Amino acid sequence: MHEVALGQSLYATLERPTSGDERWMGMCCLALADRERALEHALRALAMGEARASIDLVRLYLLIGKPEQMQAEMAMVQVEQLDRLNRAIWHRNVSVVHALHNNIHDAVLEAEKAWRVIQTAPEFNFYAPEVLVTCSGLLATSGRVEQALYYLGRADEICQTPYLWHIKMTRIVLALDHMVLQGVIEDAQLVIQNTTNTKILVVSHMSIARTHLCLGRLAEAQPYFEQALLFAQKAVMHDFIHMNQEYLFLVFQRLGLHHKARRMFKRMQLHIGADLHGSFVDVHRSYMDDRFTQEEATALVDQALNFVREYGDDLEIMRVLMYRCRMLLRHSPANFSNGVDDLATFITEQDCAHKCFEDWVFLPEVRKDLDTRYPGLIPTLDENQVQVLTLEQERILFNGEDVRLPLSKAMEVVVYLLLHGKVSLQNIISHVFQDLEPQKARNYFHQIKHQLSENVGLFQIVYDKNTRLYSIESGHPIMLDIKQLLESQQKTDQVFLPSSGSDWVLEMNARLQN
Numbered sequence: 001m002h003e004v005a006l007g008q009s010l011y012a013t014l015e016r017p018t019s020g021d022e023r024w025m026g027m028c029c030l031a032l033a034d035r036e037r038a039l040e041h042a043l044r045a046l047a048m049g050e051a052r053a054s055i056d057l058v059r060l061y062l063l064i065g066k067p068e069q070m071q072a073e074m075a076m077v078q079v080e081q082l083d084r085l086n087r088a089i090w091h092r093n094v095s096v097v098h099a100l101h102n103n104i105h106d107a108v109l110e111a112e113k114a115w116r117v118i119q120t121a122p123e124f125n126f127y128a129p130e131v132l133v134t135c136s137g138l139l140a141t142s143g144r145v146e147q148a149l150y151y152l153g154r155a156d157e158i159c160q161t162p163y164l165w166h167i168k169m170t171r172i173v174l175a176l177d178h179m180v181l182q183g184v185i186e187d188a189q190l191v192i193q194n195t196t197n198t199k200i201l202v203v204s205h206m207s208i209a210r211t212h213l214c215l216g217r218l219a220e221a222q223p224y225f226e227q228a229l230l231f232a233q234k235a236v237m238h239d240f241i242h243m244n245q246e247y248l249f250l251v252f253q254r255l256g257l258h259h260k261a262r263r264m265f266k267r268m269q270l271h272i273g274a275d276l277h278g279s280f281v282d283v284h285r286s287y288m289d290d291r292f293t294q295e296e297a298t299a300l301v302d303q304a305l306n307f308v309r310e311y312g313d314d315l316e317i318m319r320v321l322m323y324r325c326r327m328l329l330r331h332s333p334a335n336f337s338n339g340v341d342d343l344a345t346f347i348t349e350q351d352c353a354h355k356c357f358e359d360w361v362f363l364p365e366v367r368k369d370l371d372t373r374y375p376g377l378i379p380t381l382d383e384n385q386v387q388v389l390t391l392e393q394e395r396i397l398f399n400g401e402d403v404r405l406p407l408s409k410a411m412e413v414v415v416y417l418l419l420h421g422k423v424s425l426q427n428i429i430s431h432v433f434q435d436l437e438p439q440k441a442r443n444y445f446h447q448i449k450h451q452l453s454e455n456v457g458l459f460q461i462v463y464d465k466n467t468r469l470y471s472i473e474s475g476h477p478i479m480l481d482i483k484q485l486l487e488s489q490q491k492t493d494q495v496f497l498p499s500s501g502s503d504w505v506l507e508m509n510a511r512l513q514n
Helices: 004-012 019-031 035-047 053-063 067-076 084-100 104-118 124-141 145-158 164-177 184-193 198-214 218-234 238-254 258-268 276-288 294-311 314-331 333-350 357-362 364-373 410-420 425-432 438-456 481-488 503-513
Strands: 386-389 395-398 459-464 469-474 478-480
Touching: 004 019, 019 035, 019 053, 035 053, 053 067, 053 084, 067 084, 084 104, 084 124, 104 124, 124 145, 124 164, 145 164, 164 184, 164 198, 184 198, 198 218, 198 238, 198 357, 218 238, 238 258, 238 276, 238 357, 258 276, 276 294, 276 314, 294 314, 314 333, 314 357, 314 364, 333 364, 357 364, 386 410, 386 481, 410 425, 410 438, 410 459, 410 469, 410 478, 410 481, 425 438, 425 503, 438 459, 478 481, 481 503
Parallel strands: 386 478
Antiparallel strands: 386 395, 459 469
């Protein structure tokens, strides 16, 4: 078991596969996330007389959205006649059914039955790790993280097959979901180097990308989401296709790559229906579409919220509430504070402040309002700070590492905006680009604006259409060394922006030194 690629290769050599061969080929396909082929082989096995294939069809029909067929197969299975391995598979599959219907209590009970049954089965070393991973996921969902980690550790000890890399991937995701970022990127890269399993490759690439988002590194996250999407498309993994498309849409939008964002959003809309993915598309559409009235945008999001409350879990509900705030800020600003209140109430009641952490980089206004009115509700990463150093040096650090700026005047532009808040283009040109012709200065500024968004990603220069002013926006706290001096009215002999000869910089140096 778990040599699934080898299993597929061996199946291809069989002249006359038996019903058992068809069933195990279907399980190999499912392990590789090829649901369509898994269904084909499971149905063939059943038609050839392998009644135990109904166990596999229960899970398959659920995954492909056919609940009626799933119920019919569940009724066909005579559990008491199954051997221990197949009884464990049965209880684990029923556990998955309960979990996907958000019935975590019964899901845990079924998973624990599978664990008890497999104890004395000859196939213990092969199938027990799968059961333990299922138990771990359910325990983590119910908040019992320490016990979940214990089960994963036990699975790691028992496992003697390539499924070990799935276990390690699961540990990575569990750590990431609880904001433990240390070592995630390195561990995920190790998994990528040691597996050919498509699902594991997708999730590992996504884990690296999500870690970059948590740290505000939008540009670094992008290629990992793109690679995960390629793997998911190749294997026709619909859920992962939608997830990576949504992440890329949000990354492009935040980086100001609006043409790429629109193209990705169109792709997101191609294969959705009345499901959770469709609900998230509606939430984003309510924000993007300028044709919506306040009432229409609000109704669309409320419809999506009602759907995820019925069919989704806490994470999905929280995400809709988060992006609902963004829609309100744009279409119904008078109701923005109420939307943030609803979000804060949900987070408090469900104790889920650690969830969706990577999404905050896309929602700086919502995060800022939450932090202002509900201080301490959302946890922070202590190291997650941008430092802008201007005295005797010109450096930007993130988590202690240097951030390279693409153009020579970029540093001065960033510092000028941080010091002055919201500024007109004319003021930027006259102060920062005083030696250039106005048109060349405008072009240079917009080039810097674009490069900061596309190649840096920690912060962006944003334009307010209403005030026609520019400012710096970031999902992370920014520490500007000179600002601390100015606020405390301290003097210094250190030179501010030593490479700049702009008049405003010279005036600032005189102010600091007098």
